[in-house]
Amino acid sequence: MMFSGGCQCGAVRFTVVGKLGRASICHCRMCQKAFGGPFGALVSARIAEVTWTRGDPRRFASSNKVQRGFCGDCGTPLTFEYAGDWIDLSIFALDDPGVAPPSLQLSPEARQGWIDHVGEIPVRDLSEGQAGAAHYAGIVSNQHPDHDTETWPER
Template structure:
């Protein structure tokens, strides 16, 4: 995959860079990943521990099992890592600056997959350009860190 990947949390307090190749990307349906991400699954991509450089801030960790610690931003709560004691680091795909470049290749813990997961793609889609949706989206002012490195965050007035 791509080298020199960057990413970070939603508020910008934590930023990282991967100097090297990413491993396989996956989604995990286990209950721990569901709870850790607040979503239907945990989307992670592996990176060699020594290749991950934390360029801003420090992770907080929660030991979710005897095997895994999960790193997150202590300020905004963004889930960032899935860490075995003796292996690569799993980085949250959604925390990457360019998540579309990291497609999952496998699903894990399928026995815990939520029963409606397979049907999600068939749900009706509300178009963003529908007048009410477009007006609502145009009224949103994001305070989220941009999807690229910044010299400082938040910006000084």
């Protein structure tokens, strides 16, 4: 099995050759801040099976035991690194995040109460209608595609 992923700008890319481990979402305040969201979604992989194929993540010691890897160019959260043979990778940094559905929630005491009601929040599809066309008019994405490229940005 092989999985690939990387940051938003494409400066850091990785592959995992092997099985992915436990997928979880963590509601702790450190994950909320590191991911800039209500939780961190992470999947474990054996360090020996992870190869950084373009660039290397920068790291921040978010505690005395944990380092968090991120892209130094665009800031995309990439890893949660604790001692041992495993590394946790951001699920949404994977090219196909659907391969790692979370099966466990961690730190529920810090979980935001509104998470339970996300499905009830009204939806506005910006890709349809006049408002959507105006919103997207002229936007050119600089985001790296969800697959490996020989060079980036492409010329």
